[in-house]
Amino acid sequence: MNALPARTMRGLVLPLALLVAWQVWGMATTNPRTPTPTRIVRAAVELVESGDLPLSIATSLGRVFAGFAAAALIAIPLGLAMGASRPVERNVDPVIESFRPIAAIAILPLAILWLGTGTPAAVLIVAYAAFFPIVINAIAGAKRINPTLLRAAATMGLSRFAIMRTVVVPSALPAIGVGLRIGMGVAWTAIVAAELAVGAKAGGGGTGGIGSMMFIFYAYSIELNRIVVCMIAVGLVALVLDRALRAAMRWLMPWSAS
Amino acid sequence: MSAAKLRLRHVGKRFGADAAKQTVAVDDFTLDVAPGEFLVIVGPSGCGKTTILNVLAGLEPPTAGEAFIDQRPISGPGPERGVMFQDYALFPWQTVSGNVEFGLRHGPAGDGLDTSARNARVRATIDLVGLQGSEHKYPHQLSGGMRQRVALARLIANEPQVLLMDEPLAALDAQTRLILQDELLRIWGQDRSAAQRRTVVFITHAIDEAVFLADRVAVMTAHPGRLKALIDVALPRPRNDATRADPQFQALCQHIWSLIRDEAYRATVA
Amino acid sequence: MRLRPALVYVRTMAVFVAVWWLVSVWTANTVLLPSPPVVFDAIVDLARDLELFQHAGISLLRMVLSLVVAGALALPLGFAMGLRRGIDAAVDPTIELLRPISGIAWIPLALFIFGVGNTLPIFIMTYAAFFPILLGTVAGVRGVDRRLVDAARTMGVPRRTIITRVVMPAALPALLVALRLGVASSWTAVIAAELIGAPSGLGYAVEWYRELLMTPQVMSFIAMIGVLGYACDRTVRALAERFTPWAGDEWQR
Numbered sequence: 001m002n003a004l005p006a007r008t009m010r011g012l013v014l015p016l017a018l019l020v021a022w023q024v025w026g027m028a029t030t031n032p033r034t035p036t037p038t039r040i041v042r043a044a045v046e047l048v049e050s051g052d053l054p055l056s057i058a059t060s061l062g063r064v065f066a067g068f069a070a071a072a073l074i075a076i077p078l079g080l081a082m083g084a085s086r087p088v089e090r091n092v093d094p095v096i097e098s099f100r101p102i103a104a105i106a107i108l109p110l111a112i113l114w115l116g117t118g119t120p121a122a123v124l125i126v127a128y129a130a131f132f133p134i135v136i137n138a139i140a141g142a143k144r145i146n147p148t149l150l151r152a153a154a155t156m157g158l159s160r161f162a163i164m165r166t167v168v169v170p171s172a173l174p175a176i177g178v179g180l181r182i183g184m185g186v187a188w189t190a191i192v193a194a195e196l197a198v199g200a201k202a203g204g205g206g207t208g209g210i211g212s213m214m215f216i217f218y219a220y221s222i223e224l225n226r227i228v229v230c231m232i233a234v235g236l237v238a239l240v241l242d243r244a245l246r247a248a249m250r251w252l253m254p255w256s257a258s
Numbered sequence: 259m260s261a262a263k264l265r266l267r268h269v270g271k272r273f274g275a276d277a278a279k280q281t282v283a284v285d286d287f288t289l290d291v292a293p294g295e296f297l298v299i300v301g302p303s304g305c306g307k308t309t310i311l312n313v314l315a316g317l318e319p320p321t322a323g324e325a326f327i328d329q330r331p332i333s334g335p336g337p338e339r340g341v342m343f344q345d346y347a348l349f350p351w352q353t354v355s356g357n358v359e360f361g362l363r364h365g366p367a368g369d370g371l372d373t374s375a376r377n378a379r380v381r382a383t384i385d386l387v388g389l390q391g392s393e394h395k396y397p398h399q400l401s402g403g404m405r406q407r408v409a410l411a412r413l414i415a416n417e418p419q420v421l422l423m424d425e426p427l428a429a430l431d432a433q434t435r436l437i438l439q440d441e442l443l444r445i446w447g448q449d450r451s452a453a454q455r456r457t458v459v460f461i462t463h464a465i466d467e468a469v470f471l472a473d474r475v476a477v478m479t480a481h482p483g484r485l486k487a488l489i490d491v492a493l494p495r496p497r498n499d500a501t502r503a504d505p506q507f508q509a510l511c512q513h514i515w516s517l518i519r520d521e522a523y524r525a526t527v528a
Numbered sequence: 529m530r531l532r533p534a535l536v537y538v539r540t541m542a543v544f545v546a547v548w549w550l551v552s553v554w555t556a557n558t559v560l561l562p563s564p565p566v567v568f569d570a571i572v573d574l575a576r577d578l579e580l581f582q583h584a585g586i587s588l589l590r591m592v593l594s595l596v597v598a599g600a601l602a603l604p605l606g607f608a609m610g611l612r613r614g615i616d617a618a619v620d621p622t623i624e625l626l627r628p629i630s631g632i633a634w635i636p637l638a639l640f641i642f643g644v645g646n647t648l649p650i651f652i653m654t655y656a657a658f659f660p661i662l663l664g665t666v667a668g669v670r671g672v673d674r675r676l677v678d679a680a681r682t683m684g685v686p687r688r689t690i691i692t693r694v695v696m697p698a699a700l701p702a703l704l705v706a707l708r709l710g711v712a713s714s715w716t717a718v719i720a721a722e723l724i725g726a727p728s729g730l731g732y733a734v735e736w737y738r739e740l741l742m743t744p745q746v747m748s749f750i751a752m753i754g755v756l757g758y759a760c761d762r763t764v765r766a767l768a769e770r771f772t773p774w775a776g777d778e779w780q781r
Contacts, residue, residue, distance in 0.1 A: 010614075011621035018622070090533070094540040101757025103716040105723060106731065106750050109738035113746070114560060193632040193720045197735075211632075218636035227636050235629035242628075315682055334681075341682040347675035350774040351697045361683030364693055398774045416683055 035224045043225035044232075052213065053229070057237060060191050060209040063119055067126025068187045075134035075183075076176060080168065082135070083142020096135060104129035104190045108197055117198045122191060122209070129190035130183035137179025141172030170253075177249035184241050192234055210234060262290035263328065263457045264314060264420060270322030271309050282482035283309045287323070289476060289485060291459060294452030298460045298472035300514060302521045306483025307461045311424050314459060315341045327420065337367040340418035344425045346409045348397040355380055355393040358411045367416035383415045386445055403434040410445065421446075423460045427467065439470055440498065448495045465518075469510045470497055477517050480525075487517055562744045570744035571751065579733075584752055587718050587729040590646070591760070594653035594714050595707075601654075602662035602710075603703070609662075610669025610699075611691070623662065631656035631717045639725050649721035649729065656717035657710035664706020668699040701775035704768040711764055715757050730756075 019037055026036025047053040082089040104125045111121040145168060153163045195211025199219075208216075214230040217223040269287040274280040284306035291297050299307045312318040313325050316335040325332040327339065335341075348357050359380045362368030368376060384390060387407040397405055406426060413421060427435045427442075447455045462468050468475050469491055477487040491510060493501055501507055545564050552563040562570075574580040609616040631652045642648045672695050680694045722731025730753050737745040768775070 010617045014618055014622045015625060090536045091540050094537040095544055097758075098541070098754060101715070101761065102750055102754040103719050103757075105716065105720045106734060106753045108723070109734050109746055110743070110750065113738060113741070113743060189630045189632055192630065196632065196635055197720070197723050214633070214636045218639055222640075224637065224640060227640075231629050231633045231637065234633040235625075235627075238628040238630070317678055317681065335678075335684070337682070337684040339682065341679065343675050343679060345675060347673065347679040349676060349679075349694065349697070351700070351772070360680070360693075361685070364680075364686075364689045365684040367684060396774055412679075412683075 033222065033224050035228045039225045040228050040232075043223070044229045047226060047229055053210075053233060056208070056210040056213045056230075057233060060188075060195065060211065061237070063122045063209065064126055064184075064187050064191050067123040067128075067191075068130050068184060070123070070127040071130035071183065071187075072134055072180065075131050075179075076138050079135040079138020079176075079179075080142045080172060083139040083145075083172070084164075084168065089139070096132070100132050100136075104186075105193045105197065108194055112198070122194050122198075125194045126187045126190050130187040133182035133186055134176070134179040137175045137182070138172065141175025141179075142168065144175060145171040173253055174249075177245075177253070181242060181245050181249070184245055185238060188234075188238050188241060261293075261329065263293040263295070264291040264459070265289075265326040265329075266310070266313070266323070267325070268323035269310070269313055269320045269325060271306065271313065271318070272321045284313075284320075285482040285484050287483070287485055289488070291457055292452070293457055294455040296446065296448075296455075296458045296460065296471055296473045297476060298462060298468040298474070299476045299478060300462060300465060300468045300518070301478030301483070301486075302480050302518055302525055303463075304483075304525075305478040305480035307478060308424055309483065310478075311341070311422050311459065311461055314420075315339055315422050317341075337361055337365055337416040338418050339420045339422055340413040340416055342409050342413050342421065342423040342426045344428055346397070346405045346429075348405055348408055348412070350397050353394050353396055354389060354400075354408050354411075355384065357397070357408055358383055358415050360412060361416040365416065367418075379415060383411045386414070387411045388441065401434075402430050403438060406430065406438060407441070410442070414445070418456065420457045420459070423458065425461050425463065428463065435464075435467070439467060443471065443495075443497060448497065465511050465514050466502070466507075469493075469507055469514070470501060475510075475514060477514055479518075479521055489514065559741050559743050562747065567744045567747045567751075570742075571748040574745065574748050580748065580752055583728060583730050583733045583749065584756060587722065587731070587753075588756060588760075590649050590653060590729065591711070591714050591718055594650050594718075595657055595710060597650075597654045598657035598661055598710060598714070599707075602658050603665055606662045606665025606706075607669055607695075610666045611695070616666070623659070627659050627663075631713075632720050635721065635724055644725045644727060646726065648725040649718055649731075652721040653714040653717045657714035660709035660713050661706045664709060665699070665703055668702025668706065669695060671702060672698040701768065701772045704764060704772060708761060708764045708768075711760050712757075715760060719753060 023037045026034050026039070044053075078092070082092055107128055108121070108125055111124045115121040115124060149167055149171065150163060153167045158166065191209065192211040192214075195209040195213075196215050197211075199208060199212035199215030210230055210233060214227055217226045217230070266287055266289045269284060270282070271284040272280045272282050287306075287310060289297075299310060301307055309318065313320050314327075314332065316332050316339065319333075332339075349360065352360065359368075359376060362371060362376050362379065371379070384393060387410055389404065389407050389411065392400070392404065397408070400408065409426065427438055430438065446458060460468075460471060472491045475489045475491060476485060477489065478484065479486045489510065493504060493507060493510075548561075549564050552561045555561050558566060571580070605619070609619060634652060634655060635648075638648055638651050642651060676694055676698055677690060680690045685693070718729065719731040719734075722729035723735045724731075726732050730749050733749045734746055734753075737743075737749065
């Protein structure tokens with residue numbers, strides 16, 4: 001059996017050392033609520049068994065997917081159109097650039113004013129957040145298309161529509177993929193932020209999503225270990241989403257080198 | 259007969275730590291370069307020309323054999339063996355004079371030079387390569403030909419004994435190339451005696467370029483890189499446009515091409 | 529020709545405002561969608577009694593502070609990781625484990641540790657800015673053209689000088705990109721952090737007025753958030769133009 005490569009071993013030293021130091025520190029303090037690795041593991045097991053953690057993650061993910069899909073459906077065609085046509089870009093760009101610096105979370109109070117504190121507002125925030133990276137990368141993708149490729153297709157007699165379908169879209173796909181990945185990351189962060197902010201105002205249970213649940217553990221039941229479990233879950237879901245999207249992109253684009 | 263300026267003795271280079279997956283870039287390469295000689299190495303892609311240059315420059319150690327300058331083993335890079343890279347490697351944040359004086363300011367070649375002496379040498383070098391008036395321009399504002407002159411000036415300012423050049427003219431268009439070949443020979447001092455000239459090891463793909471510039475041409479083969487032939491170029495100096503029309507020039511080009519042709523063909527189908 | 533883009537911008541925004549006005553008149557509900565003039569009045573009032581600028585100043589100050597701290601931590605570490613594979617191998621896994629946990633997710637725990645106040649936003653913002661700056665620095669250092677380093681080596685330049693005189697200037701364009709990303713990250717985090725856990729700042733102001741159902745004011749502060757975010761980004765871009773004029777437009781927009 002081969003030992004793990006040296007590089008991996010060296011990489012594990014720091015995290016393991018930190019974990020051990022943390023555990024020791026935690027056992028030395030007297031407060032039973034202090035988070036330590038062992039208590040966190042126990043809290044994780046409890047949360048999973050009770051179904052609270054899976055339910056809250058599912059709720060949040062549902063909102064993310066809905067918002068993400070809505071954003072992509074608008075942003076991809078819009079971005080491609082803007083990248084392909086200077087007049088379209090010139091006319092739409094000012095609105096996009098004006099709103100881009102306004103983070104989704106800043107829109108949340110407006111969304112709550114309009115739609116209340118439930119899922120519709122959350123989906124709106126997610127869609128708003130994901131929209132910008134997707135559209136910007138779609139624009140870049142459409143712009144970066146090698147004009148020589150377009151000309152080559154034209155000299156083979158393809159119609160404008162066929163060129164869009166067979167040259168523009170595949171060429172822009174890598175950039176769109178990047179936009180989708182960034183958009184997904186932003187969407188997940190946005191939902192957690194939105195649920196945290198709403199949780200600060202309302203008081204729901206696991207159906208409020210993971211951000212909301214985290215806030216309740218802070219404000220009402222003061223379960224620090226459970227908070228940390230949620231934090232780790234947030235990180236893990238982000239990783240899984242990113243990997244899944246990357247795999248999907250690779251499957252869609254077998255010709256791409258990276 | 260004076261001693262060789264540069265010696266390569268059975269130099270070999272393998273890449274890859276894994277014994278099963280090693281590539282042999284260069285195998286058993288032995289060559290002497292005489293002082294003041296202009297030696298050109300020619301060969302197909304992947305024949306290890308750049309590796310030989312890197313060994314002479316001291317940028318990479320050989321895995322077999324040894325390299326010497328003036329009978330001393332080469333153990334690392336240094337200003338006495340100046341290098342000109344294919345993509346110029348100019349510092350984009352420095353002006354032309356900033357680039358040219360870099361080695362004098364920060365390296366041992368400038369030891370013992372006070373500011374005015376340094377500036378004088380920089381100015382003289384810039385004049386020599388024909389860039390007067392462009393001292394304050396940045397690389398991104400220069401054409402390819404001009405950038406190449408800057409790279410050459412930066413190299414010469416350190417007054418190296420040996421110039422190592424890795425396909426320096428490859429990125430230029432054909433016309434600029436011809437001009438710079440002439441310029442290179444002028445700056446090298448092709449009308450001076452061998453004792454007064456610097457030693458040059460020059461790498462290129464282009465056979466006509468090799469024959470035009472060289473005193474001797476080393477022909478390499480690929481996979482693994484080996485020295486196939488050493489060919490004397492007895493064409494008179496100074497070399498100029500008339501040289502290219504010389505039938506002996508044509509004959510030499512044909513001869514070298516016949517040595518490489520098969521390999522070059524195989525590279526386009528394999 | 530330079531004037532045309534400005535005119536197009538004005539025209540587009542005018543269309544946007546016109547559509548907004550029409551919808552607001554149609555809904556006729558100031559809490560739901562105030563009309564542009566009402567919002568404009570709110571902005572003017574808030575500006576006149578300086579409340580707009582006070583909160584803006586506080587948020588900006590927090591951002592600058594967090595960038596300084598994040599930079600002070602991330603730049604040296606990034607250089608070390610970029611230059612020495614050993615350090616990178618040792619530290620990178622820990623970084624990669626922490627990075628997916630966004631700054632936002634830290635808010636509840638940080639609230640518990642720091643409570644509501646100034647420290648919370650600065651902590652969250654520093655954390656948010658740290659990773660983009662670190663990763664961008666590592667990429668920038670690693671991305672330095674090897675030929676530039678080789679050229680300096682062949683001139684006999686000592687290693688220390690190579691790092692200061694070649695690697696650092698060569699990495700500068702990428703570092704400024706990293707800084708831009710850090711600014712964006714940290715400005716997003718400021719809003720979330722202030723909304724939830726600070727007694728002042730633009731995020732706090734937005735939430736405060738929402739609870740009072742004073743939508744024009746809410747929109748005023750949101751607009752301020754947008755304007756300042758844009759201004760900060762432009763500032764970093766101007767810095768990059770000024771200090772690294774040779775770098776092309778590798779980073780769009």
